[in-house]
Amino acid sequence: xxxxxxxxxxxxxxxxxxxxxxxxxxxxxxxxxxxxxxxxxxxxxxxxxxxxxxxxxxxxxxxxxxxxxxxxxxxxxxxxxxxxxxxxxxxxxxxxxxxxxxxxxxxxxxxxxxxxxx
Amino acid sequence: xxxxxxxxxxxxxxxxxxxxxxxxxxxxxxxxxxxxxxxxxxxxxxxxxxxxxxxxxxxxxxxxxxxxxxxxxxxxxxxxxxxxxxxxxxxxxxxxxxxxxxxxxxxxx
Numbered sequence: 001x002x003x004x005x006x007x008x009x010x011x012x013x014x015x016x017x018x019x020x021x022x023x024x025x026x027x028x029x030x031x032x033x034x035x036x037x038x039x040x041x042x043x044x045x046x047x048x049x050x051x052x053x054x055x056x057x058x059x060x061x062x063x064x065x066x067x068x069x070x071x072x073x074x075x076x077x078x079x080x081x082x083x084x085x086x087x088x089x090x091x092x093x094x095x096x097x098x099x100x101x102x103x104x105x106x107x108x109x110x111x112x113x114x115x116x117x118x
Numbered sequence: 119x120x121x122x123x124x125x126x127x128x129x130x131x132x133x134x135x136x137x138x139x140x141x142x143x144x145x146x147x148x149x150x151x152x153x154x155x156x157x158x159x160x161x162x163x164x165x166x167x168x169x170x171x172x173x174x175x176x177x178x179x180x181x182x183x184x185x186x187x188x189x190x191x192x193x194x195x196x197x198x199x200x201x202x203x204x205x206x207x208x209x210x211x212x213x214x215x216x217x218x219x220x221x222x223x224x225x226x227x
Contacts, residue, residue, distance in 0.1 A: 034214060036217075042220075043205060043217045043218060043219045044215075044217045046214055046215065046217075091158070093161075095215070106166070109160040109161050109162075110160060111160050112158075112160045
């Protein structure tokens with residue numbers, strides 16, 4: 001149980017185009033999903049937190065107009081990188097959590113999406 | 119602010135024991151996680167500590183001291199497949215995981 005999928009696993013696009021990445025919880029309802037970005041040889045940096053049915057909360061320094069997050073259902077969140085540029089090339093990872101509030105619930109990570117912007 | 123420190127790199131030999139330390143200063147603390155990550159893959163869960171003390175799970179153990187803002191991951195009977203990055207992460211009030219920079223462990227024969 002507790003499987004999270006991401007699609008696509010790899011994407012190569014031209015500069016200026018938009019790319020949508022999907023994150024799905026396959027066997028549980030994810031009230032909260034998180035999006036992380038990881039540059040080579042660096043750790044995961046939290047980009048935003050999204051709760052189903054409400055607007056995402058972005059971390060400081062992350063442009064909300066550039067990284068559009070939608071969490072329209074309890075099993076799907078999408079991250080759209082708008083007008084992508086080479087500096088957006090990175091490994092994007094989502095994670096999903098069942099519960100709300102401050103109690104512990106393990107986060108389950110998707111396999112990641114490798115974005116390369118030419 | 120948030121600050122999670124761990125060594126950048128460590129090396130060890132097969133069969134040995136290695137301890138990876140993590141110190142943290144975060145606004146809010148609801149527990150500390152250790153994850154293993156192989157290159158190009160997502161992190162996989164290793165352990166979770168919310169109370170002081172040692173949690174043992176097979177070859178892996180994790181320790182937490184909340185008063186000292188300190189944790190360590192202990193790996194015993196090292197195997198080549200344990201070569202990976204080990205990420206220390208704190209879950210703060212509000213439930214977001216904040217990761218340290220990770221420790222790259224190289225195990226040699």
